[in-house]
Amino acid sequence: LDLMHNLRDNFARYEPIEIAGHPAIRADDVADNSCALVIAIADHQGVSIEYNLANRPLPDPCELPRRMGEFILANLPPLT
Numbered sequence: 001l002d003l004m005h006n007l008r009d010n011f012a013r014y015e016p017i018e019i020a021g022h023p024a025i026r027a028d029d030v031a032d033n034s035c036a037l038v039i040a041i042a043d044h045q046g047v048s049i050e051y052n053l054a055n056r057p058l059p060d061p062c063e064l065p066r067r068m069g070e071f072i073l074a075n076l077p078p079l080t
Contacts, residue, residue, distance in 0.1 A: 004038050019066055020073045026062060035062035039069045047072055 004025045008014040013028040017037075024039040036050045049065040052058060 019069045022073060024069070033057055033061050035065050037062065037065050037069055039073065041073065041076060 011027040015026040034052045051065040
């Protein structure tokens with residue numbers, strides 16, 4: 001996530017968040033109707049999930065990627 005933090009000025013939306021107890025960042029290239037999440041899963045490992053690249057109007061464009069991230073985290077073995 002440090003790399004994403006260093007590049008934060010390159011995104012239309014940059015927001016540190018938490019998903020299932022893991023630090024994460026919402027970093028969208030487009031300000032509306034899309035969602036790009038990067039979730040830290042270990043010290044130097046992360047998962048990136050992008051959704052709604054067609055930019056369709058959605059009430060919460062991060063709902064599905066957040067749930068997807070929770071599912072991934074719940075099914076990973078411990079990583080270091």
